[in-house]
Amino acid sequence: MPALRRGVTHGHPGAGLGAYVCAQPAPIRYDLAGGNRSPALKRVYTAESLVQVVHVQNLLAASGIAAQLRNARLAGALGEIPFLETWPQLWVDEQLFEWASQVIESDRRAANLPRASWDCPACGERIEGQFTDCWSCGAEKSPKKT
Numbered sequence: 001m002p003a004l005r006r007g008v009t010h011g012h013p014g015a016g017l018g019a020y021v022c023a024q025p026a027p028i029r030y031d032l033a034g035g036n037r038s039p040a041l042k043r044v045y046t047a048e049s050l051v052q053v054v055h056v057q058n059l060l061a062a063s064g065i066a067a068q069l070r071n072a073r074l075a076g077a078l079g080e081i082p083f084l085e086t087w088p089q090l091w092v093d094e095q096l097f098e099w100a101s102q103v104i105e106s107d108r109r110a111a112n113l114p115r116a117s118w119d120c121p122a123c124g125e126r127i128e129g130q131f132t133d134c135w136s137c138g139a140e141k142s143p144k145k146t
Contacts, residue, residue, distance in 0.1 A: 041068065041091040044100045046084075053088040056104055060092070063103045067092050 045056050050072060060067045067090040074086040092100045115129025122139035132141050 040094050042094045042097045043089050044092045044097055045090040045104055046087045048087055050088045053090055056107070057090055059103055059107050060090070060100055063099075065092060065096050065100050065103065067100070 044060075044067065045053065047053050047056075053069065053072075057067050057069055070089045070091060071086060072088050074081075074088075117129050118127050118141055119125070120127055120134035120137060120139050121142045123134060123137045125134055125136040127134055127141070133139065134141075
């Protein structure tokens, strides 16, 4: 797994918003026949919010996929260039594109899954599934028995 560093996002200090991100950019390949440097990167994700893009970058880093963050500071150019071109983007090595797409899609599906409500073990209050603590007494949800 690539080394992780706090608060540095591929040459964009502070763009990581204090989150842990992959410290190494996606590998750069060389075109030996032509002697040219060829990054061979593909855009895997874009969103209006930098927070969303950095979240996905962290998901990819946790899966061992290095992603380069681009357009992190283009919001100021909005109006001068098309708005979709100002959105932050993640780019990955083209060989990792399918794997990265699967990681992003599985996270999107998991976020949309309904979570079952539960009863607080301390006070018996009915709590919605997305919560881990009781709103009434503060008790934690008891772990599932296997």
